[in-house]
Amino acid sequence: MEYVVAAVILLVVLVVGAVGLVVPRMRRRELPPPPTSGSTTTLERPPTEELPPLIEKPVEKPVVVEPPVVEEPVVEEPVLERPAPTAGRLVRLRARLARSQNALGRGLLTVLSRDHLEEDDWEEIEDSLITADVGVEATQVIVERLRERVRVLGTRTVAEVREQLAEELTAALEPDLDRSLNTTPHDGRPSVMLVVGVNGAGKTTTCGKIGRVLIADGRSVLFGAADTFRAAAAEQLATWGERVGAETVRGPEGGDPASVAFDAVKRGIDVGVDTVLIDTAGRLQNKVGLMDELGKVKRVVEKHGPVDETLLVLDATTGQNGLEQARVFTEVVDVTGVVLTKLDGTAKGGIVIAVQRKLGIPVKLVGLGEGPDDLAPFEPAAFVEALLGGDA
Template identity: 70%
Template structure:
């Protein structure tokens, strides 16, 4: 019985082993999921190259420079070539219409009376004085005119006009040198210093002087030494750009003498013919401002002497202009006068008064608001314009 039990257990174990041998191969034949691969790359390799965001989407950082703002493109104005100034006063003489009413119509009307008695000669004197000729000059003109009229016994209007014209031209002293000393010499530019009181139209006239010089064939550089008005340098630069002239300027409230010095130095470097220096307008009774003008002159003269100092006078100021001219002459040795606003006043005789009182020739006259209404002064042409030459058959 025991043997039978052992045999049964043996058979049962064989059967179990055989069954296991059949089941295990089948399980091995089933597809197992692949084992995951191990990524051995670094984090930088996995991330790849950085992707740059568009400029507009990038977050600004404190280390980035500020964005560049491009200035709007502005087209430079075309360079103008003014016509030569020869004969300009003749072309502009109709601008003296108000002064013509005093001289041409008023004086000639008095001289053409049937009888030239004392009352008539006194009226002639009053007319000349009211035209700012000045008392001393008026007496000389009238005395000479009375004598010549009496000796010649002339009664014709044209002859009387010629006599009056001769006396006025003589009073203007045609022998004075009225040329602008603005030519290059000894390897340096001619230096022209422009001075004047507030409100005389100094900066505008300075720009017109530049046009006169360019019209006559000179190259010009402008010095904006009026540093008290922010708009003055801009205004002068605009005038210069129109004729292709460079402008040297400094910061607002800079030392005017320093700007003037730099302008002349730049003129020497660029070999221009003329350096034209605009100074700040000032009142002739302000001692400090006049001293400063003297400093500008001294500093500029470190480069060499100033060739021309032009005083800008407003013709409408009349006899007050004489005091202005005297004080400026003492400060900077004025060599010539540019008389502005002569078209808007009946005071054309101020030209005679300035010259007789100060011995300073009027070299330029302003006869309007146009850019080329500044004309070289010529006594005979000026007198003919005052007397209305065409009306009396005389040539201007």
């Protein structure tokens, strides 16, 4: 039995092996015929999927940010102002002066036009003149001369009395005094003018106006801002200069005023201007140290040569106190002329007579308003006409 099983297994093995030999042969016959002689065998590869052409990614260039274009501001050349001529300026401003002063004129004319003047009338005239700051001494002289003329001539018409009063007031103003400004260059250097005064008199503004007066009369001007203690003074003076094309020499705030004044004159010599106008710090006439410093400014400036003009700015509203101011300043810097400001307000015009009679210093310029050209050369006859009001 065992031999039978072994025989069966052997038979199965032989059958399976025969089948394995036959099947490969059958598959080989199904292959396509070989290529013809002389051709080259090319191995075929399965088709591959076509890829789209490579697109090169552009190289990013660094972004250059252009700086914003900053347009330079257009600097416009300042339009230079042309100050009004000074000739006849006081006459043009007469109406303004008359409005503030004609109370004096009306009062005097009313009294003098009475048919008969009693002692009380003359006292009233004296009071009017003293109230107008003419001063006691000057008032006594004027009234005495008027009394004599009325007694001798016996005139009573308003026109005649007015003429007599105008003549006496004009005579009291000493019309023969030299009121010209020394502004002509000489000895190879410009004329030098110091402007002095107390605090609050409007000195820096007046200094700027004086510069305009000189320019209006054909002079070339250079400003020296020697008021180094008031922060706005130099800037204020420079603004006045820019309006008329005048240079301003400045120094550091709180610096030495004498040094600035010296540099201003030196600069004026170098550029060849006609006049150097030096604004000094405001001072109280009773402060010895400050007044000594003002004297130093003058001495330092005089290293270039003598000071040609020293103008004292007085506020007309200060009245008789202005006389004391003028006296002290005269002792320190030898004042040659007075600039009387604020005659357009509540000022009393008689102070002009008082200053000249007491000190022998001529009033050379008067301020009649706040405008830049409201500073006029002083003319005694025109001033009296404005003081009395009306026409001559």
